[in-house]
Amino acid sequence: MTKYSPGNHLLPAAAALQSSLDGCPGRGAARPAPDPPRGCPIRDMLDHLGSRWTVLVVIALSRRTRRFSELRREIPDISQRMLTRTLRDLERLGLVERALHAAVPPRVDYRLSPMGMSLLPPLLGIIDWAARNGGAMHGARQRYDAGAGPG
Amino acid sequence: MTKYSPGNHLLPAAAALQSSLDGCPGRGAARPAPDPPRGCPIRDMLDHLGSRWTVLVVIALSRRTRRFSELRREIPDISQRMLTRTLRDLERLGLVERALHAAVPPRVDYRLSPMGMSLLPPLLGIIDWAARNGGAMHGARQRYDAGAGPG
DNA sequence: CCGTATCCCCTAGGATACTG
DNA sequence: CAGTATCCTAGGGGATACGG
Numbered sequence: 001m002t003k004y005s006p007g008n009h010l011l012p013a014a015a016a017l018q019s020s021l022d023g024c025p026g027r028g029a030a031r032p033a034p035d036p037p038r039g040c041p042i043r044d045m046l047d048h049l050g051s052r053w054t055v056l057v058v059i060a061l062s063r064r065t066r067r068f069s070e071l072r073r074e075i076p077d078i079s080q081r082m083l084t085r086t087l088r089d090l091e092r093l094g095l096v097e098r099a100l101h102a103a104v105p106p107r108v109d110y111r112l113s114p115m116g117m118s119l120l121p122p123l124l125g126i127i128d129w130a131a132r133n134g135g136a137m138h139g140a141r142q143r144y145d146a147g148a149g150p151g
Numbered sequence: 152m153t154k155y156s157p158g159n160h161l162l163p164a165a166a167a168l169q170s171s172l173d174g175c176p177g178r179g180a181a182r183p184a185p186d187p188p189r190g191c192p193i194r195d196m197l198d199h200l201g202s203r204w205t206v207l208v209v210i211a212l213s214r215r216t217r218r219f220s221e222l223r224r225e226i227p228d229i230s231q232r233m234l235t236r237t238l239r240d241l242e243r244l245g246l247v248e249r250a251l252h253a254a255v256p257p258r259v260d261y262r263l264s265p266m267g268m269s270l271l272p273p274l275l276g277i278i279d280w281a282a283r284n285g286g287a288m289h290g291a292r293q294r295y296d297a298g299a300g301p302g
Numbered sequence: 303c304c305g306t307a308t309c310c311c312c313t314a315g316g317a318t319a320c321t322g
Numbered sequence: 323c324a325g326t327a328t329c330c331t332a333g334g335g336g337a338t339a340c341g342g
Contacts, residue, residue, distance in 0.1 A: 041285020134192020
């Protein structure tokens, strides 16, 4: 029962975002079609973040333009299929721009669009948090699993 | 081919996070066991964000303590099962604290831990970004789908 | 080099029914 | 009220092979 003050200075913001979600839920039919969004930009974005590779790819593109093969090397455990899909998806959303240089052998460059770049700072925030709290979370999990579970 | 400068002021940060991922990939066996983390806090965190409900639950808890049933009402399209699982998971990670008040009928309160609260600001960053760029992404997607796709 | 096409597995997550 | 326990399905994602 550590007594702590809830950091009231950030609660207004939290309140704002809370209400921004209010219209969202999408009553009942959670995912009518696989792709078409339900109209809640936040949930849609979150779904994309869920794609396991999106964030990694965005980060890999954060510093400069990369070729397809470079990306494969930077993210060793991504399959060729998923790299293509992820890039297409990001391109579709306007976050990544694709430049095909007709040549032999073919060469394709990917880079973040301005909008894609604007995603970096917030993303950075999360990643920074993860880096700082990863240890604590790991410890908590171990204690939880060692102990009784809930409790 | 909009010519734009890559916003160099944020690139150092991006570089830092890039290198912080360098050790991560987890050669070959992407997910040996379902649960145990691979040692990369960033990827682990990302995996949790992928859980489709985690973020929503954290947000629902952002302002104050909530009871189980309150959460169900706030997130109408979550199943009872998934709400329980998500909460357990968050508790396990030390992001949520669970208080069981023995009474009839039973009453269980959930609240963010200090660490959980510290996640709010970065989360807010992403959500804010999504709210601002959702429209643009939607438009981009429509154009992409209408047009030829890639190319 | 940069993809697309197939096949297949696995598991996040929904629906439903039952307990303390 | 606050959960477990079962059952089941859709689709994310890996492996492999082929095409421009």
